[in-house]
Amino acid sequence: MPLWLEILINIIFSYLASVGFALTINVPHRALNLSGISGIVGWMVYWIAARVGMGRMLSNLLGAFVIGILGLIFARIKKCPVTVFNIPALVPLVPGVPAYQAVRSLVNGDTNGGEAAILRVAVVTCAIALGILLSTMFTEMLSRTKKFYRTRHNRYNS
Amino acid sequence: MTTQENEKFYQEVLDICLTAGRLMIEGGSEMYRVEDTMMRIAHNAGVEDPRVFATPTGIFMSLDGGDLMQMKQVRDRNINLELVDRVNELSRQFANRKINLTQLREKIIEVASDTPTYPLWLQILGAATFSATLMVLFMDDYDWVDFPAAAVVGTIGYVFYVYFKRYTNIRFLSELMAAMVMGLVTIGIHALFKQTVVDNILIGALMTLVPGLAITNALRDLFMGDLLSGVVRMFEAALTALALGGGVAIVIKFLGA
Numbered sequence: 001m002p003l004w005l006e007i008l009i010n011i012i013f014s015y016l017a018s019v020g021f022a023l024t025i026n027v028p029h030r031a032l033n034l035s036g037i038s039g040i041v042g043w044m045v046y047w048i049a050a051r052v053g054m055g056r057m058l059s060n061l062l063g064a065f066v067i068g069i070l071g072l073i074f075a076r077i078k079k080c081p082v083t084v085f086n087i088p089a090l091v092p093l094v095p096g097v098p099a100y101q102a103v104r105s106l107v108n109g110d111t112n113g114g115e116a117a118i119l120r121v122a123v124v125t126c127a128i129a130l131g132i133l134l135s136t137m138f139t140e141m142l143s144r145t146k147k148f149y150r151t152r153h154n155r156y157n158s
Numbered sequence: 159m160t161t162q163e164n165e166k167f168y169q170e171v172l173d174i175c176l177t178a179g180r181l182m183i184e185g186g187s188e189m190y191r192v193e194d195t196m197m198r199i200a201h202n203a204g205v206e207d208p209r210v211f212a213t214p215t216g217i218f219m220s221l222d223g224g225d226l227m228q229m230k231q232v233r234d235r236n237i238n239l240e241l242v243d244r245v246n247e248l249s250r251q252f253a254n255r256k257i258n259l260t261q262l263r264e265k266i267i268e269v270a271s272d273t274p275t276y277p278l279w280l281q282i283l284g285a286a287t288f289s290a291t292l293m294v295l296f297m298d299d300y301d302w303v304d305f306p307a308a309a310v311v312g313t314i315g316y317v318f319y320v321y322f323k324r325y326t327n328i329r330f331l332s333e334l335m336a337a338m339v340m341g342l343v344t345i346g347i348h349a350l351f352k353q354t355v356v357d358n359i360l361i362g363a364l365m366t367l368v369p370g371l372a373i374t375n376a377l378r379d380l381f382m383g384d385l386l387s388g389v390v391r392m393f394e395a396a397l398t399a400l401a402l403g404g405g406v407a408i409v410i411k412f413l414g415a
Contacts, residue, residue, distance in 0.1 A: 001300060009300070013291040020291070023284030024316070024366065025186075025237040026275050043295070081246050083187060084239045087371055091288070094370030097296050100361045103403035107410055125370070129377035 007044075014043035014092050022088035031084045034074045038089035042067035046093055056120070060127040061134075063093050068135025086132065095124040168226050171203045172219060174263050176230040178245050179210070179217040181270055183232045185241030188375065189384040192217075195249050199262070202253050214390045235394070237371070244269045278320070285316035285366045293362025307347050307354050308362030315340040316366045330401040333367055337405025340364060345413050360406060367402055369395040 018039025022032055046063030054062070071085035098120040105113035175196040182192045192212045200208035200221060207222040214235055220227035245266070252262045276284075289312025290305050319336035326332060344359045372395035380388030 006300075010295065013295050017288040017291040017295065020284035020286075020288030023276055024281050024288075026240045026273075028240050028243045031239075031243070079247075079250070080243050081187065081191065081239075083191075084243055087186075087237065087239065087375075090371060090374060091365075092292060092295055094365070094368065094374070096292070096361055096365050096368055096370065099368060099370070099399065099403075100357070100364060100406075103407055104357065104410075106403075107407045125373050125377060128374050129381060132374070132378060133381050 010044065010047055011040055014040045017092055018088045021091045025087065027084055027088060028080065030078055031074075031080050034078065035085045035088040038067055038070040038074065038085050039092060041070055042089050043092040057123055057127045060093055060124050061131040064090065064128040064131025065135045065138075067093075068132040069139065072135065072139050090128060090132075093124075093128055095121045098124065165226075168205075168221055170259065170263065171200055171205060171221065172226055172228050174203075174259070174266060175199050175208070175210075175219055176217055176228060177266050177270060178249065179212055179219075180230050180232050181241050181245050181266070183212065183214060183217070184235060185239060185245075186235065186237035186375070187242045188382065189213075189379050189387040190382050191242075191246075195245065199249055199252060203259055212387070214387050214394070238273065238275075240273050240275070241269065244273065281320075282313055282317060286310075286313040288312075289362040289366055292365050293358055296361060297358050301355070301358065303351070303353050304355055304358045304362070307344075307351070307359045311340050311343050311347070311359055311363035312366050314343050315363055319367060330397055333398055333401040334405040336367060337364065337402045338409050341406045341409030342413075345409065364402060364406070367398075369398040372398065 015036045019032060019036040022035050027035060042063045045066045046059050049059030049062050050056070067086060067089045068082075071082045071089065074080070074085045075082045098117045102114050102117035102121065105111075105117060178199060179192050179196045182195060189212055193210045196210045196212070196217075196219065197208050200210075200219075205221045209220045209222075211218045214232065216229055216231045218227070218229045248257070248262060248265050248269070251257050252259075257265065275281075286309040290309035293304060293308040294300060315336045318339045319332055322335050323332040340360065340363050344356055344363065347359065348354050348356050372391060376388050376391035376395055378388075379391060382388075
């Protein structure tokens with residue numbers, strides 16, 4: 001499969017997945033499209049990072065970080081809570097495969113494989129949560145520096 | 159210090175704040191946002207120092223100057239972001255003095271009694287699309303054989319989950335039953351069409367119910383310092399995952415796949 005087709009499929013499918021999930025959890029009408037876009041960007045960042053070879057944790061963290069920042073921007077624009085954009089957008093990053101593999105290995109009596117898969121779930125989940133947390137911190141820092149410069153500027157003018 | 163009409167006012171503020179908080183928790187909001195919204199409503203109503211403590215199973219609130227301290231229990235928790243958005247919007251309008259306290263009360267009761275939801279067929283369509291597309295995204299090998307199968311299994315499981323939830327009060331039972339139905343249907347499809355892969359179909363279909371987001375939310379609560387609600391939510395998510403895994407495991411164990 002050529003690369004451009006792969007990218008195209010990834011973009012379309014991540015949009016559909018985010019919007020589909022948004023429909024099941026009753027996201028407000030005006031946020032549907034933007035949550036899908038945030039889903040695309042987050043998934044593509046994750047996908048490219050994983051392709052480049054950044055490893056599971058770092059690429060999930062980057063994806064969640066970008067989703068968090070986009071969510072904060074969209075929340076400003078649409079005047080919605082941030083969760084409305086973040087939850088559907090994070091869906092493609094959720095560690096569904098290792099979670100299923102954990103169950104599957106435990107059913108087959110492979111305790112070691114199950115433990116490894118559960119650990120992978122824990123690492124990915126922690127990475128996602130950290131990414132969201134970092135994005136919150138980042139925007140807080142940004143607004144604080146902006147405020148700092150504005151006040152200093154005013155002092156010079158007066 | 160509490161006169162007759164003062165008491166009435168305090169009671170009203172408490173009622174509004176507690177209902178707003180309950181709605182937000184039922185919608186799946188973060189705890190700091192719940193507490194923040196309740197504090198804001200009380201502040202804007204003219205109470206100097208409101209005190210709030212919110213957990214996923216109950217909210218406690220008291221106001222200074224009154225003798226009142228009340229709580230409200232929260233029975234069902236799921237993700238319904240429309241609720242969070244509505245309450246947030248109302249709180250914002252109240253802060254901007256666009257509506258007064260009586261109107262806020264009426265509107266919050268209106269939100270509690272009927273929130274607009276998407277029609278069921280649209281929700282089911284959403285479940286079908288996203289279980290099929292997520293399967294492709296996750297597996298990364300672009301097998302188009304399992305694509306329709308994942309959509310079908312996801313749809314059947316989701317419909318079963320929604321209807322079963324209306325008939326039982328036992329938590330986690332509907333997840334268990336839905337997972338079992340998904341497993342059964344998947345194995346049936348695999349028996350009919352040999353080239354499908356059971357694991358791929360189930361991964362896509364189960365994503366409709368997997369609490370991955372609940373775990374992420376729980377971790378965020380923990381990081382924000384709401385330790386109690388973080389732990390409670392994490393445990394709830396773990397139980398849901400256990401129910402799903404158990405359902406699939408029972409079917410696979412009995413029928414073999």
